[in-house]
Amino acid sequence: xxxxxxxxxxxxxxxxxxxxxxxxxxxxxxxxxxxxxxxxxxxxxxxxxxxxxxxxxxxxxxxxxxxxxxxxxxxxxxxxxxxxxxxxxxxxxxxxxxxxxxxxxxxxxxxxxxxxxxxxxxxxxxxxxxxxxxxxxxxxxxxxxxxxxxxxxxxxxxxxxxxxxxxxxxxxxxxxxxxxxxxxxxxxxxxxxxxxxxxxxxxxxxxxxxxxxxxxxxxxxxxxxxxxxxxxxxxxxxxxxxxxxxxxxxx
Numbered sequence: 278x279x280x281x282x283x284x285x286x287x288x289x290x291x292x293x294x295x296x297x298x299x300x301x302x303x304x305x306x307x308x309x310x311x312x313x314x315x316x317x318x319x320x321x322x323x324x325x326x327x328x329x330x331x332x333x334x335x336x337x338x339x340x341x342x343x344x345x346x347x348x349x350x351x352x353x354x355x356x357x358x359x360x361x362x363x364x365x366x367x368x369x370x371x372x373x374x375x376x377x378x379x380x381x382x383x384x385x386x387x388x389x390x391x392x393x394x395x396x397x398x399x400x401x402x403x404x405x406x407x408x409x410x411x412x413x414x415x416x417x418x419x420x421x422x423x424x425x426x427x428x429x430x431x432x433x434x435x436x437x438x439x440x441x442x443x444x445x446x447x448x449x450x451x452x453x454x455x456x457x458x459x460x461x462x463x464x465x466x467x468x469x470x471x472x473x474x475x476x477x478x479x480x481x482x483x484x485x486x487x488x489x490x491x492x493x494x495x496x497x498x499x500x501x502x503x504x505x506x507x508x509x510x511x512x513x514x515x516x517x518x519x520x521x522x523x524x525x526x527x528x
Contacts, residue, residue: 294459297321297433297445310433313426318342318500321433322446322493327502342500343413343425344406349504351406358404360385369508370482383474387467388412416461416468417475420499427499435460436492447489450480482507 284291299310306324317326331338337345350358350366360381367377385402391411392404410425419431436445439456457472483494497503
């Protein structure tokens with residue numbers, strides 16, 4: 278019998294937002310959901326994390342999940358993300374020039390300084406991947422811990438609490454907004470705005486046809502593997518379009 282009490286009637290919010298409780302099978306597959314993982318991002322549906330995750334970049338097995346999240350934006354693999362790297366990365370993912378410029382400015386203006394080694398800000402607004410854990414902010418899902426690990430429990434909790442889907446496997450724009458509001462911490466305007474920016478960027482990047490962000494896609498955003506997939510998919514489509522254009526020109 279499950280004797281874990283996760284809600285009390287006198288506090289309706291605890292009834293409305295119940296945390297994720299793994300089944301025995303899920304516990305056997307994943308292990309302790311509350312133990313944050315350093316370099317893999319497992320979930321109840323993907324116990325081993327992203328298949329072939331480490332093949333995307335040989336460095337990924339030695340990176341935290343938070344470092345993997347931004348690894349795509351470091352194409353020369355020098356551990357430093359320049360503003361131009363971010364701009365080009367967003368362009369590869371399909372963002373327009375204006376959105377890519379805005380994303381570059383917002384990200385580097387806010388995240389460069391926490392990653393510098395000393396006290397002086399970097400004049401080029403670069404981001405150092407080795408210290409990206411210092412960019413964790415409040416009012417988030419809690420999926421990344423303060424060292425950049427991935428917490429399966431916090432990831433599953435967000436969907437368990439805020440997903441309107443029957444199987445708790447997706448998020449609508451309304452669900453996301455409720456989640457942002459529900460995760461807010463007092464006196465944390467930076468965290469509130471950061472959460473809005475991150476979820477807006479995620480939604481517009483994935484732009485689900487049915488309006489529902491799939492849990493697996495969101496998980497792959499956390500470990501950054503989906504960025505490689507989207508970029509490769511767009512590259513292949515561009516090749517096909519170019520090939521068709523060449524054939525039409527020859528016809």
